[in-house]
Amino acid sequence: MTTRVLAGAGLLAAVALALTPTVAASAHDYLVQTSPASGATQTEQLDQVKLTFNDRVLDLGGDGSSAILRVTDASGKHFETGCPTILDTTVSAPTALGAAGAYTVDWQVVSADGHTVSGSYGFTYKPPAGTAAVPGTTAPGCTSSKATPGAAPAPSSTASTAVPTKASSDGNLGLVIGIAIGIVALALIGVVILLLTRRKPPTES
Structure with missing residues (x-):
């Protein structure tokens, strides 16, 4: 016995x-911090949008081209002025905002487990009167990105607009x-x- x-x-x-x-x-990366924060009111001009994840973000090409980070206003104009930079757990992109109003940040990265995760969140821009507004562009500010929005190796994971995202629950579980x-x-x-x-x-x- x-x-x-x-x-x-x-x-x-x-x-x-x-x-x-x-x-x-098996857990995907998830957002732990954003700058600007989700739902925040930004009163000063931005020089970048920065996302921080719970784990390392893969830089497949070594040049940030495997990530997407876009900033758009209500009309769909783009205000990211360059391509994303991936540094360990952070992804950032140079940004210059236009007129006051609502802005949306759309992002897509390759998680440490090799899966693509994506999401979006919004914030409001209310600069002081007389602040110069950048006109924005109709095309994305990064033209060298090799990533395709929404095209992810199966299975993919789409994050919610809140921080932490739904993926954080899966990761914690x-x-x-x-x-x-x-x-x-x-x-x-x-x-x-x-x-x-x-x-x-x-x-x-």
Whole structure:
């Protein structure tokens, strides 16, 4: 009986430990901070829009071309003035805003797990009277991007407009499950050690 218990516990522990990295690696990147913040009122001219994620953003071409970061007003004009820059967990793009009003930030990046995630959020621009307004352009400010909006390796994940996004719940859930599996594995190993130490030698007749 003891031998069977030990064998079963060892097998369960091995399976649990093998599954832990798989679960942890399945979570997509998600937004943890944006500048400007979602729903914020910006009163000063911007020089960039910056997104910060929970994990490393992949720079597939080494030049930021695998990411998309666009800033548009209600009419659809673009106010990003260059291509995205990817630096570890952050993605930024140079920006100069136009007239006062509502603006939308649309983004798409390649997550650390190799999947493409995307989303958007809005903010309001209310500069002081007399502030010069940039006219904006009808075409995106970055013309060298190799990424295609909405075209993602399956399966893809689309984030909501809030920060943190819905993907953050999925990522946190994966992390919790991974930790739980690790705890179970350690507990099973503890049971094995306890059974081994409590075994008594056979009584001599």
